[in-house]
Amino acid sequence: MSVGIVIENLNKTFGTFQAVTDVSFTAEDGKITALLGPSGSGKSTVLRMIAGLERPDYGRISLAGEEQTNKPVQERRFGFVFQHYALFRHMSVRQNIGFGLAVRKESKEAIRARVDELLDLVQLVPFAERYPDQLSGGQRQRVALARALAPRPRVLLLDEPFGALDARVRQELRRWLDDLHRELGVTSLLVTHDQEEALELANEVVVMHLGRVEQIGTPSEIYNHPTTPFVAGFVGAANVIQGHVVNGEVRFGDHQVVRGAEHLDDGAAAQAYVRPHDVRLGADRESPLSFPATVERVSDLGWTSKLRLRFPDGQVVIAQIPNEELGEIGDGDVVQVDLRNAKVFSPDAPEIAPDPEDQFAATG
Amino acid sequence: MSATPVARSAPPGVEHRARRWMVAGTLVYVGVLVVAPLVGIFWTALGHGLGIVGQTFSRPDVRHAFVLTGVVALITVVVTTFLGTIVALVLVRFRFIGSRVVSAIVDLPLAVSPVIVGLMAVLLFGRGGWFEPFFASRGIQIIFAVPSMVLVTIFICIPFVIREVAPVLEEVGTGEEEAARIVGASSLQTFLRVTLPNIRWGLLYGVALSAARALGEIGAVLIVSGAIQGRTETATLYVLRALEERQEASGNVVALTLAAISIVLLVAIEAFKRRQERIREERAA
Numbered sequence: 001m002s003v004g005i006v007i008e009n010l011n012k013t014f015g016t017f018q019a020v021t022d023v024s025f026t027a028e029d030g031k032i033t034a035l036l037g038p039s040g041s042g043k044s045t046v047l048r049m050i051a052g053l054e055r056p057d058y059g060r061i062s063l064a065g066e067e068q069t070n071k072p073v074q075e076r077r078f079g080f081v082f083q084h085y086a087l088f089r090h091m092s093v094r095q096n097i098g099f100g101l102a103v104r105k106e107s108k109e110a111i112r113a114r115v116d117e118l119l120d121l122v123q124l125v126p127f128a129e130r131y132p133d134q135l136s137g138g139q140r141q142r143v144a145l146a147r148a149l150a151p152r153p154r155v156l157l158l159d160e161p162f163g164a165l166d167a168r169v170r171q172e173l174r175r176w177l178d179d180l181h182r183e184l185g186v187t188s189l190l191v192t193h194d195q196e197e198a199l200e201l202a203n204e205v206v207v208m209h210l211g212r213v214e215q216i217g218t219p220s221e222i223y224n225h226p227t228t229p230f231v232a233g234f235v236g237a238a239n240v241i242q243g244h245v246v247n248g249e250v251r252f253g254d255h256q257v258v259r260g261a262e263h264l265d266d267g268a269a270a271q272a273y274v275r276p277h278d279v280r281l282g283a284d285r286e287s288p289l290s291f292p293a294t295v296e297r298v299s300d301l302g303w304t305s306k307l308r309l310r311f312p313d314g315q316v317v318i319a320q321i322p323n324e325e326l327g328e329i330g331d332g333d334v335v336q337v338d339l340r341n342a343k344v345f346s347p348d349a350p351e352i353a354p355d356p357e358d359q360f361a362a363t364g
Numbered sequence: 365m366s367a368t369p370v371a372r373s374a375p376p377g378v379e380h381r382a383r384r385w386m387v388a389g390t391l392v393y394v395g396v397l398v399v400a401p402l403v404g405i406f407w408t409a410l411g412h413g414l415g416i417v418g419q420t421f422s423r424p425d426v427r428h429a430f431v432l433t434g435v436v437a438l439i440t441v442v443v444t445t446f447l448g449t450i451v452a453l454v455l456v457r458f459r460f461i462g463s464r465v466v467s468a469i470v471d472l473p474l475a476v477s478p479v480i481v482g483l484m485a486v487l488l489f490g491r492g493g494w495f496e497p498f499f500a501s502r503g504i505q506i507i508f509a510v511p512s513m514v515l516v517t518i519f520i521c522i523p524f525v526i527r528e529v530a531p532v533l534e535e536v537g538t539g540e541e542e543a544a545r546i547v548g549a550s551s552l553q554t555f556l557r558v559t560l561p562n563i564r565w566g567l568l569y570g571v572a573l574s575a576a577r578a579l580g581e582i583g584a585v586l587i588v589s590g591a592i593q594g595r596t597e598t599a600t601l602y603v604l605r606a607l608e609e610r611q612e613a614s615g616n617v618v619a620l621t622l623a624a625i626s627i628v629l630l631v632a633i634e635a636f637k638r639r640q641e642r643i644r645e646e647r648a649a
Contacts, residue, residue: 073545080546086539091560095384100547103557131644151548284462 004029004187005050005155010059016066019045021211023059027155027204032181032188034202036195036222038234043191045291047159051080054243063154071329079148079186079325083160087132094119094141100151118146121180141246145177149184156188162197174201197237199223207231229345232273239279239317241272241339242347253313256291261344265266272342279309279319280338281329293317295329295336309337365554402623408493411482422615426602429618435510435598436585437578440517446575447518448525449567453559455526456626474523478516485516489588508590513598516584522575528570529563536562565637572633576626 005027012020020042027033035043048054052060052073061068069077072301087142088096097118101111119125122142132140141161150273153199161177164172178201181188192198198205199219207214207222207230214229226232243252248262250270258272293309296316305326309320319337329335409416413629420426456469473481489495489506499506506512540562560567582600588594591605599618605616 051546053546073542074548074550076546077548078546080543082539082543086543088540088544088558099544099549099557103544103547103549103553110487145541240519 004031004063005033005189006060006062007046007050008060008062010049010061011057011087012042012049012054013057014364018144019211020049020056020105023151023208023211023213025206025213025216027187027189029064029187029300030185031203032190032201034198034205035189035208036193036198036205036235037208037214038193040210041208043193044159044210045190046208047157047189051078052076053080053150053156061201061262077151077154079151079153079156080143081141081156081158081161085132085137085144085164087140087143087147089132092131093124093135096132096143097150098148099147104151114150117148121149122146130327137165138173141165141173143326145180149186153186155323156186158188158190160191160193163192163196170197177201199235200247207235224287226273226343229271229273230338232343237276237318237320238343239276241274241315241317241342243270243272244268245344248292250342252315253291253311256311256313257289258339259289260342264295264344264346267270269347270344271347272339272344274317274339274342276306276318278319278342279307279308279317280340281319281321281325281335282327290336290338292334295331295333297331297334298326309335311337405620405623408560408612411619412613414611415618420617423614425597426599426614427604429595429597430621432510432513432578432597433622436514436517436598437575439471439514440521440578441571441575443514443518444522444525445567445571448522448570448574449529449563451522452526452529452533456530457538470526471523472622473520474527478520478581478583479597480586480588481516481519483645485512485519485584485588489515507588508592508596512588512595513585516588517578517581520581521568521586524573524577525570528596529575532563532566533559537610566634567639573627576629579622579626 007026010020010023013016017302023042023046025033034180035046037043039147045054049056049059050068052068053073056069059069063076077112088099091099092116101114106114114218115128116125119128122145124139124142124146127135127139132143135143146160155287162173165173174197181201190198190201199222202219204216205222206216209230215227217225222231222235226235232238241250241252241258242259243250245251245261245264245266245268247266248259248264250258250272252260258274260272261270264270272300291311293311295307296310299306300323302323304320304322306320307329308316309319310316317337317339451470455463455470486507487493489499489512491507495506504511505517536559540558541554544558545551549557580600582598582604585598586601586604589598589601591597591601593605597605599622603615603619603622606612606618
């Protein structure tokens, strides 16, 4: 495993607004690393600092052991893809892609050959002489990608690259980018607020919130083992159930129980995060982990259904259940419910972890 | 199903009448304030035949006035193009303490009477002015000479360039410039290859307006030049003198020529722009 981009303690303020606080992570060589977070979480600012478009207040950025922090933008040889494409509007597709080579004074033949190669790669050969305003959003973003790749960048930085596209094109481009990355293997950093995109494309995900890193891990670690309430709530859908801790379990209502509170003190208040697909129906009536709930509403989504369930104490959860397991359940029925794989957090846990390492220690 | 009429936003009668009045008002404005004076000048200048044109342009003072106007306008255009673009870039792209104040001050020459601009120049460079000793000791005359005429003309014309370029820069945004930098362009390459092509029409309009104004400027130039016949008399100052000396015909010929140059300037740029757009569309199709 060779070291790609190493980010250490990046900090950035805009006026009095602290946009990025102590962000550190490593993006492995040849892999896709996603920076995932809601808008305003500082993820784009981190990317712009790596590109050299913003200067960090302090912190270090290095690539393959070589410090980049104070290098001028144009000397870093990074590729950058913007959400709104930022294509040169007065240049044709061919000129856009060749721009990075032309400013480096490469020969006309070399530029032509490289641009042809990239036009082929992004499947835009017939559009070479068009102008950006004559292309669709998806085509523009592929031109932007080709332009970024033309000078053979050491790193590819993607800032919400599919954010301005409609859902179908987004899906298509995502798959296409995945293939492209497998083919080229260029170290990539992807900024996105779309958790599905991050989980699908990235080898490693850095979850950011309010300018700080919340959790770093593989998609499966982030999804199945969130270490903070924020990650549990932001990555994937989750029900939040309020209760208190008894013998390492969360109790709520009269005798409803959720497991997984071994790390919290007896009697403390607790919040259990349960994914909709971990809410199971029809379990054993005798089991202490199975308890009744009223079906308030069933929404058929085709191959699964969403059920709105109300417990006797008034709390509501959403269950997502494959239709073949659902049987004849309708509004108003009382069903047995079993809540599995809950992630339990103390409700007074700070929304922002002062140091992600502490959070690891608390739950690990 | 019967065809239902499309709903209108206002009762047709009222809206129709209001629209008609607005169109009529616009036509009257253009007719009375723009076309009529032009026709008037044309009529008085050429009413007695084309001979007056030859007579006017054979006069050495008229020729000198046009040369001087040309020199002043040329220097003004060159300086305002460079300086105006730089100021617009600084105002739009850089945020610094006081940038809003500077942005407001930039418009000042448009708001202040040119006569006052001329007066300020006299106060600064004239006898007893702050800068007079510096230039006087080097034997350079500013007031009652070409330098002060160029100076006040630049001062008055530069806001035209800034005010045309700044909003275009704002609208174009920084995305393309950032993209150019990341892909390896230096800041000069970025400006020449990305920023400049994006602002070229705004800049060209600004320069055209600036040139038109430089050709027509009179108030400030009158004060600082002293309007010395055959030395510091521009074409507009000649028109003024012609009127005073009751030589309306030759004055009108000069005025008509100035107006024609300005109109040709603006029309040419519009035509050039359209042609460029058409070429681009054809190339892409």
